[in-house]
Amino acid sequence: MEPSVYLYQILDEQAERLEQGTSFTYLEAIAKIGNGLFTGEAPRQLDATAFRKVYEQFKQQQWLPEDVRKAFRLACLKGMKGQVQAHHEMTPDSVGFYMSYLVNKCMSNREEACELLDIAAGAGNLLFTICNHAASPVHASGIEVDETLLHIAYASANLQQREVSLLHQDSLKVTMPAVDMVVSDLPVGYYPDDDHAKTYRLAADKGRSYVHHLFIEQSIRMLKPAGYAVLLVPNHLFTSEQAPKLHRFLKEEALVLALLQLPTSMFQSEQHGKSILLLQKKTTGTRIPRQALLAELPSFTNEEALKQMTQRMNVWFAEQLGIE
Template structure:
């Protein structure tokens, strides 16, 4: 029989504990998972909890492995969140694929490698459950402090638990990042952009990328808002829909980028990662313009190999790292 990994053991504690809290407090699984994560962090049981469920939870918690790495906790949380999303998926409930989150962490570490500030400050304006943000923090070679914003209360609670259990310093805000500013002068923005329309036309009209009529694309507005938040010369790494620059509102986005930022790289993810060609995504790396910073004559454009082809992916990562060494 194969030995159980720390990730599997930690997931089992989260899952079984969430199931008890789900039944005891009549919650959705994701809500119960947030409560279970908070319980693991604070070690405080709800006052109204009966003796039986409390004892069961204590027994489950006692099976936690003695030493767990941050990535093991993140992956365990990811597994539990994925289970919860299958139970009652909302249109905006989606988790950045693990391999993609790790790859974005790798890219973030590359573009921040020349920064002299320590710690670096990151922003995720659409933090979700905090999976991408903590994956990036786990890969930084220097200390990182992060700020995240998320309008969905359940996902925000999971992001809070994710950061706490992994012992990261993260400030989280319950807010819509288009309507409300978060923090300025960050070293980098990293986010999995939600795609779709933004409902508040009046607020969208305040943006360069706002549509002349009808609803504006929320992903366009978030790109513009993110450029405002990053410091001059700072980087922005977005997970974007492949059709970002082919949509009917793309003209305004292209004008914005020409005025305020430079495209450093566009990396298309393997089609095999997505259910259909139309749902495919890419990683877009921008840099806010800064006097004295000369952008590359040609952006790095590439189609990434399947993440299961380890040798091909390793070769691509080496080429990407070398390109950024030459252009930073």
């Protein structure tokens, strides 16, 4: 049995026990069990002696960070099943790995650690995927408005023995020091706070503003000059009725380096399809590519096609940005 599956079974069994005996949801229980496995102390609603035996079993294993991340991902998938909209599902691992590739490419010429921020961190799955596959040191942070998901991210980070700063807040209302890299699977839909939306240039002229547009603007705000953003965005990003304002904003503030459309087979329907958007914040002296990298990614089960696509992207990074 894979270690991640074994750890998932521990989390799942104990969370179900906690859920059945209390008013906690399954996701809330996952966070509490994760914390218990880190501290060795049982949630007060569980039998301490029985939990201690589970804890001793847990401590006998040497858990890799990826084992922990995958176990929490499986637990979150179970907890979210049937409860989230198609646009709010967890980022598939295959997509996270491809975003990690882009992050590593953009960081490859750096000598110091990268300040990395996920502005819609959720349970931390994408952030930890990128951290666990980083080719150079990162200082990671995450912002998430959902307290339960943030508690899961906290528990997962502790069991991965990863130092990460986690903030419970609406990312669109946060002011913080600029970072080198923003990554995120952006929420999609409308932002409910119309008054605060008006503080953004990408607020709708009338009616509700797209939250994913505001998150893109906030990503650019939070970047240092020449910093990068690797964002998962809806395919209709540049064709919606509010797209013209987004086009103008990006032309003034950022370089659109790449737009990689994910296979439509990954999504419930074509309208829920997503793409990976790679942006760079404009500054004096920023190298401007002659052409952006626009591509449709092949199926992630087609290894040969993926290998060819990666080779094509490596050539593009080398020729257009001078990144080997």
